[in-house]
Amino acid sequence: MQRLKTLLFVLLLSAASIGFAQQTYTINGESLALKTEVSGTIDLLWNTFDKQYRYFVKKDGQYYELVNIRVDGKYQEQYKATLADLTAGSGQSTDRLRLTLAGLRSFINNYNASVDPNYTSNSETVALETRLGFFGGVTNNRYTSNPQNATAPLVGIEFEILDSKLLPRHAIVFQFRQSFAVDDFDYSASQLSLNYRFKFVKSAKVDVFANARLATYTYSRTVITTVNEAQNSVDQEITGGNLQAPILLGLGADIKLGKGYLMLAYNDIVGLTIDDNGEFPVDFTLGYKFNL
Incomplete structure:
Protein backbone atom coordinates (compact mmCIF):
# COMPACT_ATOMS: atom_id res chain seq x y z
CA MET A 1 0.00 0.00 0.00
CA GLN A 2 2.84 2.40 0.80
CA ARG A 3 4.33 1.75 -2.65
CA LEU A 4 0.98 2.58 -4.23
CA LYS A 5 0.81 5.85 -2.27
CA THR A 6 4.31 6.78 -3.36
CA LEU A 7 3.60 5.94 -7.00
CA LEU A 8 0.39 7.96 -7.08
CA PHE A 9 2.08 10.90 -5.39
CA VAL A 10 4.91 10.88 -7.95
CA LEU A 11 2.41 10.69 -10.80
CA LEU A 12 0.50 13.69 -9.46
CA LEU A 13 3.68 15.70 -9.05
CA SER A 14 4.80 14.77 -12.55
CA ALA A 15 1.48 15.89 -13.98
CA ALA A 16 1.61 19.12 -12.03
CA SER A 17 5.09 19.88 -13.30
CA ILE A 18 3.65 20.30 -16.80
CA GLY A 19 2.10 23.56 -15.64
CA PHE A 20 5.49 24.97 -14.72
CA ASP A 116 4.12 52.40 -26.37
CA PRO A 117 0.61 53.92 -26.32
CA ASN A 118 -0.87 50.52 -27.25
CA TYR A 119 0.81 48.69 -24.40
CA THR A 120 -1.46 46.89 -21.95
CA SER A 121 0.00 46.92 -18.48
CA ASN A 122 -0.04 43.81 -16.35
CA SER A 123 1.03 45.58 -13.20
CA GLU A 124 -2.03 44.55 -11.19
CA THR A 125 -0.79 42.70 -8.15
CA VAL A 126 -4.11 41.03 -7.34
CA ALA A 127 -7.05 40.03 -9.52
CA LEU A 128 -9.09 37.84 -7.19
CA GLU A 129 -11.95 35.77 -8.54
CA THR A 130 -14.40 33.70 -6.53
CA ARG A 131 -16.54 30.80 -7.67
CA LEU A 132 -19.35 28.90 -6.00
CA GLY A 133 -20.09 25.30 -6.89
CA PHE A 134 -22.56 22.54 -6.02
CA PHE A 135 -21.93 18.84 -6.56
CA GLY A 136 -23.11 15.31 -5.86
CA GLY A 137 -21.52 11.90 -6.13
CA VAL A 138 -20.66 8.60 -4.50
CA THR A 139 -17.98 7.47 -2.06
CA ASN A 140 -16.91 4.25 -0.36
CA ASN A 141 -15.60 6.20 2.66
CA ARG A 142 -12.17 4.66 2.19
CA TYR A 143 -10.65 6.43 5.19
CA THR A 144 -13.11 4.93 7.69
CA SER A 145 -13.86 1.39 8.74
CA ASN A 146 -16.27 0.12 6.06
CA PRO A 147 -16.39 -3.71 6.36
CA GLN A 148 -18.78 -4.22 3.44
CA ASN A 149 -17.03 -1.62 1.25
CA ALA A 150 -20.47 -0.05 0.75
CA THR A 151 -20.85 2.88 -1.61
CA ALA A 152 -22.81 5.86 -0.29
CA PRO A 153 -24.22 9.02 -1.89
CA LEU A 154 -22.85 12.45 -1.06
CA VAL A 155 -23.62 16.09 -1.82
CA GLY A 156 -21.58 19.22 -1.28
CA ILE A 157 -20.82 22.86 -1.89
CA GLU A 158 -17.49 24.60 -2.48
CA PHE A 159 -16.14 28.13 -2.53
CA GLU A 160 -13.05 28.72 -4.70
CA ILE A 161 -10.66 31.67 -4.54
CA LEU A 162 -8.06 32.32 -7.26
CA ASP A 163 -5.92 35.11 -8.63
CA SER A 164 -6.46 35.03 -12.39
CA LYS A 165 -3.71 37.56 -13.03
CA LEU A 166 -0.62 36.52 -11.10
CA LEU A 167 -1.40 32.94 -10.02
CA PRO A 168 -3.93 31.64 -12.54
CA ARG A 169 -2.93 27.99 -12.02
CA HIS A 170 -3.42 28.05 -8.26
CA ALA A 171 -6.58 28.09 -6.14
CA ILE A 172 -7.73 27.75 -2.56
CA VAL A 173 -11.03 25.93 -2.05
CA PHE A 174 -13.24 25.70 1.03
CA GLN A 175 -15.50 22.69 0.67
CA PHE A 176 -18.40 21.14 2.60
CA ARG A 177 -19.37 17.51 1.95
CA GLN A 178 -22.23 15.50 3.39
CA SER A 179 -22.25 11.72 2.97
CA PHE A 180 -25.27 9.61 3.84
CA ALA A 181 -25.94 6.27 5.46
CA VAL A 182 -26.96 3.26 3.34
CA ASP A 183 -28.38 -0.15 4.23
CA ASP A 184 -25.00 -1.89 4.28
CA PHE A 185 -23.20 0.89 6.14
CA ASP A 186 -25.05 3.00 8.68
CA TYR A 187 -22.52 5.84 8.62
CA SER A 188 -22.97 9.51 7.76
CA ALA A 189 -20.50 12.38 7.93
CA SER A 190 -20.41 16.15 7.60
CA GLN A 191 -16.99 17.42 6.56
CA LEU A 192 -15.55 20.91 6.15
CA SER A 193 -12.17 21.04 4.42
CA LEU A 194 -9.44 23.37 3.18
CA ASN A 195 -8.06 22.43 -0.25
CA TYR A 196 -5.26 23.56 -2.54
CA ARG A 197 -5.50 23.10 -6.31
CA PHE A 198 -2.85 23.29 -8.99
CA LYS A 199 -4.19 23.55 -12.54
CA PHE A 200 -1.56 21.75 -14.62
CA VAL A 201 -3.71 22.07 -17.76
CA LYS A 202 -5.27 25.50 -18.19
CA SER A 203 -7.12 26.85 -21.21
CA ALA A 204 -10.17 28.91 -22.06
CA LYS A 205 -12.30 25.74 -22.31
CA VAL A 206 -10.96 23.36 -19.68
CA ASP A 207 -8.80 23.29 -16.56
CA VAL A 208 -7.38 20.02 -15.25
CA PHE A 209 -6.06 20.12 -11.71
CA ALA A 210 -4.50 18.20 -8.85
CA ASN A 211 -6.34 18.70 -5.57
CA ALA A 212 -4.79 18.40 -2.11
CA ARG A 213 -7.17 18.24 0.84
CA LEU A 214 -4.98 19.86 3.50
CA ALA A 215 -7.17 20.06 6.59
CA THR A 216 -10.55 18.63 7.52
CA TYR A 217 -13.04 18.79 10.33
CA THR A 218 -15.39 15.82 10.22
CA TYR A 219 -18.44 15.19 12.37
CA SER A 220 -19.69 11.64 11.91
CA ARG A 221 -22.43 9.33 13.08
CA THR A 222 -22.25 5.56 12.87
CA VAL A 223 -24.38 2.72 14.21
CA ILE A 224 -22.63 -0.48 15.26
CA THR A 225 -24.71 -3.62 15.70
CA THR A 226 -23.53 -6.21 18.22
CA VAL A 227 -25.02 -9.41 19.63
CA ASN A 228 -25.33 -9.69 23.41
CA GLU A 229 -25.21 -12.82 25.57
CA ALA A 230 -28.91 -13.43 24.98
CA GLN A 231 -28.26 -13.50 21.24
CA ASN A 232 -30.17 -10.26 20.77
CA SER A 233 -28.97 -7.58 18.36
CA VAL A 234 -28.01 -4.31 20.03
CA ASP A 235 -27.45 -1.09 18.08
CA GLN A 236 -24.93 1.38 19.44
CA GLU A 237 -24.82 4.89 18.02
CA ILE A 238 -21.43 6.62 18.03
CA THR A 239 -21.05 10.30 17.18
CA GLY A 240 -18.17 12.72 17.34
CA GLY A 241 -15.94 15.13 15.50
CA ASN A 242 -12.23 15.34 14.76
CA LEU A 243 -9.79 17.75 13.14
CA GLN A 244 -7.14 16.27 10.83
CA ALA A 245 -4.46 17.23 8.32
CA PRO A 246 -4.77 14.17 6.06
CA ILE A 247 -3.13 15.46 2.81
CA LEU A 248 -5.55 13.63 0.51
CA LEU A 249 -4.68 13.88 -3.18
CA GLY A 250 -7.12 13.76 -6.07
CA LEU A 251 -7.69 14.90 -9.64
CA GLY A 252 -10.39 17.00 -11.27
CA ALA A 253 -11.44 19.12 -14.20
CA ASP A 254 -13.50 22.26 -14.78
CA ILE A 255 -15.09 22.37 -18.23
CA LYS A 256 -16.55 25.63 -19.54
CA LEU A 257 -20.31 25.26 -19.90
CA GLY A 258 -22.60 28.22 -20.39
CA LYS A 259 -21.76 30.97 -17.91
CA GLY A 260 -20.08 28.56 -15.53
CA TYR A 261 -18.15 25.31 -15.38
CA LEU A 262 -19.02 21.63 -15.27
CA MET A 263 -17.03 20.08 -12.39
CA LEU A 264 -15.67 16.52 -12.54
CA ALA A 265 -13.53 15.05 -9.79
CA TYR A 266 -11.93 11.82 -8.64
CA ASN A 267 -11.32 12.68 -5.00
CA ASP A 268 -9.02 11.45 -2.27
CA ILE A 269 -7.20 8.88 -4.39
CA VAL A 270 -4.33 8.62 -1.93
CA GLY A 271 -3.73 9.86 1.60
CA LEU A 272 -0.18 10.78 2.50
CA THR A 273 -0.61 11.14 6.27
CA ILE A 274 -3.67 9.01 6.97
CA ASP A 275 -4.32 5.28 6.74
CA ASP A 276 -7.02 3.86 4.49
CA ASN A 277 -9.06 0.70 4.97
CA GLY A 278 -7.35 -1.18 2.15
CA GLU A 279 -10.15 -0.85 -0.40
CA PHE A 280 -9.77 0.66 -3.86
CA PRO A 281 -10.71 4.38 -3.78
CA VAL A 282 -14.21 5.19 -5.02
CA ASP A 283 -15.01 8.89 -4.63
CA PHE A 284 -16.45 10.55 -7.71
CA THR A 285 -18.34 13.83 -7.90
CA LEU A 286 -20.10 15.80 -10.62
CA GLY A 287 -21.32 19.36 -10.27
CA TYR A 288 -21.53 22.89 -11.57
CA LYS A 289 -19.85 26.13 -10.48
CA PHE A 290 -20.24 29.76 -11.50
CA ASN A 291 -18.37 33.02 -10.99
CA LEU A 292 -19.57 35.30 -8.23
Whole structure:
Protein backbone atom coordinates (compact mmCIF):
# COMPACT_ATOMS: atom_id res chain seq x y z
CA MET A 1 0.00 0.00 0.00
CA GLN A 2 2.84 2.40 0.80
CA ARG A 3 4.33 1.75 -2.65
CA LEU A 4 0.98 2.58 -4.23
CA LYS A 5 0.81 5.85 -2.27
CA THR A 6 4.31 6.78 -3.36
CA LEU A 7 3.60 5.94 -7.00
CA LEU A 8 0.39 7.96 -7.08
CA PHE A 9 2.08 10.90 -5.39
CA VAL A 10 4.91 10.88 -7.95
CA LEU A 11 2.41 10.69 -10.80
CA LEU A 12 0.50 13.69 -9.46
CA LEU A 13 3.68 15.70 -9.05
CA SER A 14 4.80 14.77 -12.55
CA ALA A 15 1.48 15.89 -13.98
CA ALA A 16 1.61 19.12 -12.03
CA SER A 17 5.09 19.88 -13.30
CA ILE A 18 3.65 20.30 -16.80
CA GLY A 19 2.10 23.56 -15.64
CA PHE A 20 5.49 24.97 -14.72
CA ALA A 21 6.80 24.77 -18.29
CA GLN A 22 9.38 27.47 -18.88
CA GLN A 23 11.43 28.61 -21.81
CA THR A 24 15.17 28.02 -21.78
CA TYR A 25 17.47 30.93 -22.63
CA THR A 26 21.23 31.06 -23.16
CA ILE A 27 22.58 34.22 -21.50
CA ASN A 28 26.33 34.87 -21.29
CA GLY A 29 26.95 31.20 -22.02
CA GLU A 30 24.62 30.03 -19.24
CA SER A 31 21.51 27.97 -20.00
CA LEU A 32 18.61 29.20 -17.86
CA ALA A 33 14.94 28.21 -17.60
CA LEU A 34 13.12 31.51 -17.07
CA LYS A 35 9.53 32.67 -16.65
CA THR A 36 8.30 35.71 -18.58
CA GLU A 37 6.71 38.18 -16.16
CA VAL A 38 6.36 41.21 -18.46
CA SER A 39 6.47 41.33 -22.24
CA GLY A 40 6.85 44.64 -24.09
CA THR A 41 9.54 47.07 -25.17
CA ILE A 42 11.43 45.66 -22.18
CA ASP A 43 10.76 42.08 -21.12
CA LEU A 44 11.14 40.97 -17.52
CA LEU A 45 12.29 37.38 -16.97
CA TRP A 46 12.96 35.58 -13.71
CA ASN A 47 13.21 32.35 -11.80
CA THR A 48 14.65 30.92 -8.59
CA PHE A 49 17.89 28.94 -8.54
CA ASP A 50 19.09 27.30 -5.32
CA LYS A 51 16.39 29.30 -3.50
CA GLN A 52 17.80 32.57 -4.87
CA TYR A 53 15.84 34.89 -7.17
CA ARG A 54 17.50 35.96 -10.40
CA TYR A 55 16.04 38.67 -12.63
CA PHE A 56 16.78 39.49 -16.26
CA VAL A 57 15.52 42.09 -18.72
CA LYS A 58 15.54 41.98 -22.49
CA LYS A 59 15.61 45.00 -24.77
CA ASP A 60 16.35 45.12 -28.50
CA GLY A 61 17.35 41.47 -28.44
CA GLN A 62 19.93 41.93 -25.67
CA TYR A 63 19.71 40.36 -22.22
CA TYR A 64 20.84 42.04 -19.00
CA GLU A 65 20.92 40.49 -15.55
CA LEU A 66 19.75 42.69 -12.70
CA VAL A 67 22.13 42.19 -9.80
CA ASN A 68 22.73 43.65 -6.37
CA ILE A 69 26.19 42.44 -5.34
CA ARG A 70 27.30 42.87 -1.76
CA VAL A 71 30.83 44.20 -1.27
CA ASP A 72 32.30 44.73 2.22
CA GLY A 73 28.83 44.45 3.71
CA LYS A 74 27.26 47.03 1.41
CA TYR A 75 24.97 46.35 -1.53
CA GLN A 76 26.11 48.03 -4.75
CA GLU A 77 22.65 48.19 -6.41
CA GLN A 78 23.96 47.66 -9.93
CA TYR A 79 20.43 46.87 -11.12
CA LYS A 80 19.48 50.51 -10.69
CA ALA A 81 22.21 51.69 -13.07
CA THR A 82 21.29 49.00 -15.61
CA LEU A 83 17.62 50.01 -15.65
CA ALA A 84 18.45 53.74 -15.63
CA ASP A 85 20.50 53.24 -18.82
CA LEU A 86 17.82 51.11 -20.49
CA THR A 87 15.03 53.57 -19.67
CA ALA A 88 16.99 56.80 -20.23
CA GLY A 89 14.77 59.71 -21.29
CA SER A 90 11.58 58.21 -19.88
CA GLY A 91 11.63 60.33 -16.74
CA GLN A 92 11.49 57.29 -14.48
CA SER A 93 13.68 57.23 -11.40
CA THR A 94 15.31 54.11 -10.01
CA ASP A 95 16.27 55.75 -6.71
CA ARG A 96 13.63 53.96 -4.64
CA LEU A 97 13.36 50.85 -6.80
CA ARG A 98 13.79 47.59 -4.90
CA LEU A 99 15.02 44.37 -6.45
CA THR A 100 11.75 42.46 -5.99
CA LEU A 101 9.40 40.91 -8.52
CA ALA A 102 6.59 43.32 -7.64
CA GLY A 103 8.86 46.37 -7.79
CA LEU A 104 10.47 45.41 -11.09
CA ARG A 105 7.13 44.48 -12.62
CA SER A 106 5.64 47.87 -11.79
CA PHE A 107 8.71 49.79 -12.98
CA ILE A 108 8.96 47.99 -16.33
CA ASN A 109 5.23 48.14 -16.95
CA ASN A 110 5.31 51.90 -16.39
CA TYR A 111 8.22 52.28 -18.80
CA ASN A 112 6.62 50.11 -21.49
CA ALA A 113 3.40 52.12 -21.23
CA SER A 114 5.33 55.40 -21.53
CA VAL A 115 6.96 54.42 -24.84
CA ASP A 116 4.12 52.40 -26.37
CA PRO A 117 0.61 53.92 -26.32
CA ASN A 118 -0.87 50.52 -27.25
CA TYR A 119 0.81 48.69 -24.40
CA THR A 120 -1.46 46.89 -21.95
CA SER A 121 0.00 46.92 -18.48
CA ASN A 122 -0.04 43.81 -16.35
CA SER A 123 1.03 45.58 -13.20
CA GLU A 124 -2.03 44.55 -11.19
CA THR A 125 -0.79 42.70 -8.15
CA VAL A 126 -4.11 41.03 -7.34
CA ALA A 127 -7.05 40.03 -9.52
CA LEU A 128 -9.09 37.84 -7.19
CA GLU A 129 -11.95 35.77 -8.54
CA THR A 130 -14.40 33.70 -6.53
CA ARG A 131 -16.54 30.80 -7.67
CA LEU A 132 -19.35 28.90 -6.00
CA GLY A 133 -20.09 25.30 -6.89
CA PHE A 134 -22.56 22.54 -6.02
CA PHE A 135 -21.93 18.84 -6.56
CA GLY A 136 -23.11 15.31 -5.86
CA GLY A 137 -21.52 11.90 -6.13
CA VAL A 138 -20.66 8.60 -4.50
CA THR A 139 -17.98 7.47 -2.06
CA ASN A 140 -16.91 4.25 -0.36
CA ASN A 141 -15.60 6.20 2.66
CA ARG A 142 -12.17 4.66 2.19
CA TYR A 143 -10.65 6.43 5.19
CA THR A 144 -13.11 4.93 7.69
CA SER A 145 -13.86 1.39 8.74
CA ASN A 146 -16.27 0.12 6.06
CA PRO A 147 -16.39 -3.71 6.36
CA GLN A 148 -18.78 -4.22 3.44
CA ASN A 149 -17.03 -1.62 1.25
CA ALA A 150 -20.47 -0.05 0.75
CA THR A 151 -20.85 2.88 -1.61
CA ALA A 152 -22.81 5.86 -0.29
CA PRO A 153 -24.22 9.02 -1.89
CA LEU A 154 -22.85 12.45 -1.06
CA VAL A 155 -23.62 16.09 -1.82
CA GLY A 156 -21.58 19.22 -1.28
CA ILE A 157 -20.82 22.86 -1.89
CA GLU A 158 -17.49 24.60 -2.48
CA PHE A 159 -16.14 28.13 -2.53
CA GLU A 160 -13.05 28.72 -4.70
CA ILE A 161 -10.66 31.67 -4.54
CA LEU A 162 -8.06 32.32 -7.26
CA ASP A 163 -5.92 35.11 -8.63
CA SER A 164 -6.46 35.03 -12.39
CA LYS A 165 -3.71 37.56 -13.03
CA LEU A 166 -0.62 36.52 -11.10
CA LEU A 167 -1.40 32.94 -10.02
CA PRO A 168 -3.93 31.64 -12.54
CA ARG A 169 -2.93 27.99 -12.02
CA HIS A 170 -3.42 28.05 -8.26
CA ALA A 171 -6.58 28.09 -6.14
CA ILE A 172 -7.73 27.75 -2.56
CA VAL A 173 -11.03 25.93 -2.05
CA PHE A 174 -13.24 25.70 1.03
CA GLN A 175 -15.50 22.69 0.67
CA PHE A 176 -18.40 21.14 2.60
CA ARG A 177 -19.37 17.51 1.95
CA GLN A 178 -22.23 15.50 3.39
CA SER A 179 -22.25 11.72 2.97
CA PHE A 180 -25.27 9.61 3.84
CA ALA A 181 -25.94 6.27 5.46
CA VAL A 182 -26.96 3.26 3.34
CA ASP A 183 -28.38 -0.15 4.23
CA ASP A 184 -25.00 -1.89 4.28
CA PHE A 185 -23.20 0.89 6.14
CA ASP A 186 -25.05 3.00 8.68
CA TYR A 187 -22.52 5.84 8.62
CA SER A 188 -22.97 9.51 7.76
CA ALA A 189 -20.50 12.38 7.93
CA SER A 190 -20.41 16.15 7.60
CA GLN A 191 -16.99 17.42 6.56
CA LEU A 192 -15.55 20.91 6.15
CA SER A 193 -12.17 21.04 4.42
CA LEU A 194 -9.44 23.37 3.18
CA ASN A 195 -8.06 22.43 -0.25
CA TYR A 196 -5.26 23.56 -2.54
CA ARG A 197 -5.50 23.10 -6.31
CA PHE A 198 -2.85 23.29 -8.99
CA LYS A 199 -4.19 23.55 -12.54
CA PHE A 200 -1.56 21.75 -14.62
CA VAL A 201 -3.71 22.07 -17.76
CA LYS A 202 -5.27 25.50 -18.19
CA SER A 203 -7.12 26.85 -21.21
CA ALA A 204 -10.17 28.91 -22.06
CA LYS A 205 -12.30 25.74 -22.31
CA VAL A 206 -10.96 23.36 -19.68
CA ASP A 207 -8.80 23.29 -16.56
CA VAL A 208 -7.38 20.02 -15.25
CA PHE A 209 -6.06 20.12 -11.71
CA ALA A 210 -4.50 18.20 -8.85
CA ASN A 211 -6.34 18.70 -5.57
CA ALA A 212 -4.79 18.40 -2.11
CA ARG A 213 -7.17 18.24 0.84
CA LEU A 214 -4.98 19.86 3.50
CA ALA A 215 -7.17 20.06 6.59
CA THR A 216 -10.55 18.63 7.52
CA TYR A 217 -13.04 18.79 10.33
CA THR A 218 -15.39 15.82 10.22
CA TYR A 219 -18.44 15.19 12.37
CA SER A 220 -19.69 11.64 11.91
CA ARG A 221 -22.43 9.33 13.08
CA THR A 222 -22.25 5.56 12.87
CA VAL A 223 -24.38 2.72 14.21
CA ILE A 224 -22.63 -0.48 15.26
CA THR A 225 -24.71 -3.62 15.70
CA THR A 226 -23.53 -6.21 18.22
CA VAL A 227 -25.02 -9.41 19.63
CA ASN A 228 -25.33 -9.69 23.41
CA GLU A 229 -25.21 -12.82 25.57
CA ALA A 230 -28.91 -13.43 24.98
CA GLN A 231 -28.26 -13.50 21.24
CA ASN A 232 -30.17 -10.26 20.77
CA SER A 233 -28.97 -7.58 18.36
CA VAL A 234 -28.01 -4.31 20.03
CA ASP A 235 -27.45 -1.09 18.08
CA GLN A 236 -24.93 1.38 19.44
CA GLU A 237 -24.82 4.89 18.02
CA ILE A 238 -21.43 6.62 18.03
CA THR A 239 -21.05 10.30 17.18
CA GLY A 240 -18.17 12.72 17.34
CA GLY A 241 -15.94 15.13 15.50
CA ASN A 242 -12.23 15.34 14.76
CA LEU A 243 -9.79 17.75 13.14
CA GLN A 244 -7.14 16.27 10.83
CA ALA A 245 -4.46 17.23 8.32
CA PRO A 246 -4.77 14.17 6.06
CA ILE A 247 -3.13 15.46 2.81
CA LEU A 248 -5.55 13.63 0.51
CA LEU A 249 -4.68 13.88 -3.18
CA GLY A 250 -7.12 13.76 -6.07
CA LEU A 251 -7.69 14.90 -9.64
CA GLY A 252 -10.39 17.00 -11.27
CA ALA A 253 -11.44 19.12 -14.20
CA ASP A 254 -13.50 22.26 -14.78
CA ILE A 255 -15.09 22.37 -18.23
CA LYS A 256 -16.55 25.63 -19.54
CA LEU A 257 -20.31 25.26 -19.90
CA GLY A 258 -22.60 28.22 -20.39
CA LYS A 259 -21.76 30.97 -17.91
CA GLY A 260 -20.08 28.56 -15.53
CA TYR A 261 -18.15 25.31 -15.38
CA LEU A 262 -19.02 21.63 -15.27
CA MET A 263 -17.03 20.08 -12.39
CA LEU A 264 -15.67 16.52 -12.54
CA ALA A 265 -13.53 15.05 -9.79
CA TYR A 266 -11.93 11.82 -8.64
CA ASN A 267 -11.32 12.68 -5.00
CA ASP A 268 -9.02 11.45 -2.27
CA ILE A 269 -7.20 8.88 -4.39
CA VAL A 270 -4.33 8.62 -1.93
CA GLY A 271 -3.73 9.86 1.60
CA LEU A 272 -0.18 10.78 2.50
CA THR A 273 -0.61 11.14 6.27
CA ILE A 274 -3.67 9.01 6.97
CA ASP A 275 -4.32 5.28 6.74
CA ASP A 276 -7.02 3.86 4.49
CA ASN A 277 -9.06 0.70 4.97
CA GLY A 278 -7.35 -1.18 2.15
CA GLU A 279 -10.15 -0.85 -0.40
CA PHE A 280 -9.77 0.66 -3.86
CA PRO A 281 -10.71 4.38 -3.78
CA VAL A 282 -14.21 5.19 -5.02
CA ASP A 283 -15.01 8.89 -4.63
CA PHE A 284 -16.45 10.55 -7.71
CA THR A 285 -18.34 13.83 -7.90
CA LEU A 286 -20.10 15.80 -10.62
CA GLY A 287 -21.32 19.36 -10.27
CA TYR A 288 -21.53 22.89 -11.57
CA LYS A 289 -19.85 26.13 -10.48
CA PHE A 290 -20.24 29.76 -11.50
CA ASN A 291 -18.37 33.02 -10.99
CA LEU A 292 -19.57 35.30 -8.23
